[in-house]
Amino acid sequence: MIEKAIAKLHGNFAHIIGGLPNEAISVLNGAPGIEMLHSGHSSNEDSADPLYSAQQVFEKLLHCDTKRAIMTSGSPNYPNEEEYELL
Numbered sequence: 035m036i037e038k039a040i041a042k043l044h045g046n047f048a049h050i051i052g053g054l055p056n057e058a059i060s061v062l063n064g065a066p067g068i069e070m071l072h073s074g075h076s077s078n079e080d081s082a083d084p085l086y087s088a089q090q091v092f093e094k095l096l097h098c099d100t101k102r103a104i105m106t107s108g109s110p111n112y113p114n115e116e117e118y119e120l121l
Contacts, residue, residue, distance in 0.1 A: 055106030
């Protein structure tokens with residue numbers, strides 16, 4: 035439902051391809067969002083995003099849960115080279 039609301043806000047689903055769940059929540063409730071990439075994530079070498087251990091991610095999840103914060107999760111969907119060229 036959140037994805038549908040964000041798509042409606044931005045005109046259609048084509049305008050939100052590649053968005054992050056925490057960005058959608060931030061748009062809807064005005065609260066800041068964070069992204070935590072765990073150490074098993076195959077991050078882009080040029081990325082400035084830090085990588086967190088599984089323990090650090092778990093501790094953050096536990097903290098947010100005790101605060102009754104809205105949480106989302108996702109997994110990367112990297113296109114292969116052929117799909118990337120179509121973009």
